[in-house]
Amino acid sequence: MATTESTKRSRPLVIAALAAMAALVVASSAETASDECHPRTQRDKRHPDCGVHNMMVVGQQAIYLSHLPMFDSEHRFQVILEATVTKGGQDVGKVYVDDRRANPGVRMYMVMPSDVFVLPRLFGTDPAPRRKFRGTFFRGHQERGGVPLDRLTGVEVTVKRVIYAKEIGATAGIARSDTLDYILFGTGAERFLAHRIAQPPDFDQLIGVKVSGRAFTSEELARGVSIKIPDRANTPDRRLRPKDKVAAQGQVTGADTALPLTVEVITEFYFEESELALNPTLDPPTPLEKAAGF
Numbered sequence: 001m002a003t004t005e006s007t008k009r010s011r012p013l014v015i016a017a018l019a020a021m022a023a024l025v026v027a028s029s030a031e032t033a034s035d036e037c038h039p040r041t042q043r044d045k046r047h048p049d050c051g052v053h054n055m056m057v058v059g060q061q062a063i064y065l066s067h068l069p070m071f072d073s074e075h076r077f078q079v080i081l082e083a084t085v086t087k088g089g090q091d092v093g094k095v096y097v098d099d100r101r102a103n104p105g106v107r108m109y110m111v112m113p114s115d116v117f118v119l120p121r122l123f124g125t126d127p128a129p130r131r132k133f134r135g136t137f138f139r140g141h142q143e144r145g146g147v148p149l150d151r152l153t154g155v156e157v158t159v160k161r162v163i164y165a166k167e168i169g170a171t172a173g174i175a176r177s178d179t180l181d182y183i184l185f186g187t188g189a190e191r192f193l194a195h196r197i198a199q200p201p202d203f204d205q206l207i208g209v210k211v212s213g214r215a216f217t218s219e220e221l222a223r224g225v226s227i228k229i230p231d232r233a234n235t236p237d238r239r240l241r242p243k244d245k246v247a248a249q250g251q252v253t254g255a256d257t258a259l260p261l262t263v264e265v266i267t268e269f270y271f272e273e274s275e276l277a278l279n280p281t282l283d284p285p286t287p288l289e290k291a292a293g294f
Helices: 014-031 095-104 218-223 285-292
Strands: 056-059 062-065 079-087 110-114 132-139 147-167 179-185 193-195 204-212 225-233 245-252 261-273
Touching: 014 095, 014 204, 056 204, 056 261, 062 261, 079 095, 079 179, 079 225, 095 110, 225 261, 261 285
Parallel strands: none
Antiparallel strands: 056 062, 056 110, 062 079, 079 147, 110 132, 132 147, 179 193, 179 225, 193 204, 204 261, 225 245, 245 261
8 A cells, every 4th residue: 555644745844844844834823824734613524635745956057946756645646846945935945055065965955844634735827826835854864854944944935947847657547658758947057957756666766867968948948848868768777977978859749840958967866666666665775766865
């Protein structure tokens, strides 16, 4: 049976993370989640998709968040967002950027929301939208010894733009590509690829890349750009890895033809397969995860 919120995203954290979480719950009292996650009476039902939706953080030209998905749970959504981060009404995004630059050996940065909410409220045309949440930034994975950042505790995260948002799994009806399939996003000179997740077993991956052969405009990136690697099977062992330089095909959403490209991988920020397996597991890491340093 797939791992659920109670056993996965809310499992005991390190003491420092617990302390930060407790402080955030108090700090966020001025902006609580919607009533659907906090019933006021016994007759009100709690929404089944309420959860603590942890997200990876990448980017220095802009801040991008990538939700950590799982099949058959409240986390059954692959979501990539561009966001702003404020505290006390002041933009503190530079605090994250400076910390990442000061710690070049740390690939994973994460944000943990301080409250539960229904993830689809952050995107789409939901009748009860939620465009912001409070949380804490961590250097490293907060469930695996990550360090909460004092100056980024109790911050307000606001969705600036939805890059990609799809339900995944058996009920979603997304066909899995036979070849490696990625979502391209970025700002300025920065480019990132997120592996497109469809059906179990699958894998999550975020990589920093250089793309040559076509300079995609901001408008094209906003429409959505898919990157396929035609000579690679869509499996974890054939995923793109640092130092790979491969022929690719890029297609802007709505365009008739694909464009020949070259993709060079600079950094693998995140790789996870065990949580997206047919029978999800937490520990120990798979051989591929261990080899990748995750």
